Amino acid sequence: MSTDDLATWHDLERAAQRMLDPAVHDFIAGGAEDERTLRRNRRAFSDFALSPAAFRDVSAVDARVTAHGAELSAPLLVAPMGGHRLVHDAGELATARGAAAAGVATITSTASNVPMEEEAQGNPARWFQLYVYRDRGITKDLIARAADAGYQALVITADTPVLGFRRRDLRNRFQPQVRWANIERYAAGRLPDTNDGSAIMRYIADQLDPALTWADVEAVVAESPLPVHIKGIMRPADARRAVEAGASGVYVSNHGGRQLDLGLPTLAALPAIADAVAGRATVLLDGGVRSASDVLLALALGADLVAVGRPVLWGLAAAGPDGVRRYLDDLVRGVRAALALIGVRTPAELDRSVLHRRSGRTWEPFPEEST
Ligand SMILES: Cc1cc2nc3c(=O)[nH]c(=O)nc-3n(C[C@H](O)[C@H](O)[C@H](O)COP(=O)(O)O)c2cc1C
Numbered sequence: 001m002s003t004d005d006l007a008t009w010h011d012l013e014r015a016a017q018r019m020l021d022p023a024v025h026d027f028i029a030g031g032a033e034d035e036r037t038l039r040r041n042r043r044a045f046s047d048f049a050l051s052p053a054a055f056r057d058v059s060a061v062d063a064r065v066t067a068h069g070a071e072l073s074a075p076l077l078v079a080p081m082g083g084h085r086l087v088h089d090a091g092e093l094a095t096a097r098g099a100a101a102a103g104v105a106t107i108t109s110t111a112s113n114v115p116m117e118e119e120a121q122g123n124p125a126r127w128f129q130l131y132v133y134r135d136r137g138i139t140k141d142l143i144a145r146a147a148d149a150g151y152q153a154l155v156i157t158a159d160t161p162v163l164g165f166r167r168r169d170l171r172n173r174f175q176p177q178v179r180w181a182n183i184e185r186y187a188a189g190r191l192p193d194t195n196d197g198s199a200i201m202r203y204i205a206d207q208l209d210p211a212l213t214w215a216d217v218e219a220v221v222a223e224s225p226l227p228v229h230i231k232g233i234m235r236p237a238d239a240r241r242a243v244e245a246g247a248s249g250v251y252v253s254n255h256g257g258r259q260l261d262l263g264l265p266t267l268a269a270l271p272a273i274a275d276a277v278a279g280r281a282t283v284l285l286d287g288g289v290r291s292a293s294d295v296l297l298a299l300a301l302g303a304d305l306v307a308v309g310r311p312v313l314w315g316l317a318a319a320g321p322d323g324v325r326r327y328l329d330d331l332v333r334g335v336r337a338a339l340a341l342i343g344v345r346t347p348a349e350l351d352r353s354v355l356h357r358r359s360g361r362t363w364e365p366f367p368e369e370s371t
Contacts, residue, residue, distance in 0.1 A: 032261045037262060048357055049363050050296065050356075053354070062345060062346050074331070074335040075299065075303075078328075080107040080155060083176060090114075091112070092106075092112045107128070115181040120151070128146035129157060130157070131204075145182075174200075232254070243277060250281050266287035271302055292333075295335050
């Protein structure tokens with residue numbers, strides 16, 4: 001399909017839905033239990049509004065930032081997602097190439113379908129997401145391989161001690177038929193064969209370590225040759241703990257509503273976490289980010305970097321690497337335009353003075369300090 005026909009993420013999602021096996025579409029689109037966190041992630045953006053400043057000389061807007069030595073065309077990353085070959089034969093390599101063409105960094109999942117060493121050819125701006133295995137030998141080997149393959153940072157996911165209860169996958173008896181390319185060399189490299197849709201759930205219960213504590217995180221940070229971001233932080237106290245543990249980044253995420261239902265929307269959690277971090281680490285956010293104005297809201301509320309998940313898979317499904325590039329290019333161009341429309345020249349100039357928050361039927365300026 002030509003990407004000319006696919007202007008917005010809505011178009012991409014509709015095209016992907018038409019093309020994909022319904023069980024695969026459900027796996028990507030769905031969330032945990034009644035999917036309230038999934039919906040609230042999106043809705044939280046409607047609780048805020050932006051107030052543009054007039055006549056600020058925005059003739060030279062520059063959205064670029066540098067993250068771990070790589071220049072990005074805007075403060076944007078692709079969130080780590082397993083299973084890209086469920087939607088496109090070239091899998092994560094195609095995603096990496098599409099993102100690279102747009103100047104956006106990719107975070108490769110432990111559960112990717114292309115070996116991380118191969119995917120590394122696709123994007124010079126790349127991070128690796130790590131699930132901590134019960135078998136610490138596997139964890140160590142994954143970290144060493146990521147460093148050898150030139151990944152610039154590690155992202156440890158905190159919100160998956162067990163898999164969220166995903167009703168769509170259980171109802172569909174979803175059994176992903178793809179290779180888990182990063183882990184197939186280990187004894188823990190295969191998903192169990194089940195016919196009740198619980199294969200991923202069982203795999204995680206058997207292989208990932210639900211007993212992790214901050215002491216383990218400190219040990220990984222101390223041993224890692226790469227800077228570490230902690231993904232799935234939703235409390236200010238945990239953000240402070242992550243900084244004390246030596247993390248370079250605090251990644252506000254609820255796994256796109258796929259883990260705990262009724263978990264707080266990420267945008268609502270962000271301001272207090274950004275205040276708690278107070279510039280001591282990079283703050284990232286994902287969850288429901290779709291359009292450039294969503295990115296700007298998150299940046300104004302205190303995020304340094306913003307990640308997008310599902311729309312990238314819709315782009316990949318609909319049009320391969322070009323679909324990914326097209327979606328992300330639009331997002332980057334939209335970020336540049338929105339910066340100018342608000343009256344700032346760079347992402348760093350954004351602060352809470354541009355924000356209003358809904359209060360009943362009116363809009364109030366957002367307090368500078370949220371706590
Ligand atoms: C299909 C799919 C697979 C995912 N796999 C992972 C994963 O392997 N590791 C991880 O930390 N997060 C994973 N996530 C969560 C994403 O990193 C991210 O937090 C979420 O998708 C962001 O929300 P959004 O899709 O609304 O942008 C996955 C999400 C989806 C949709």
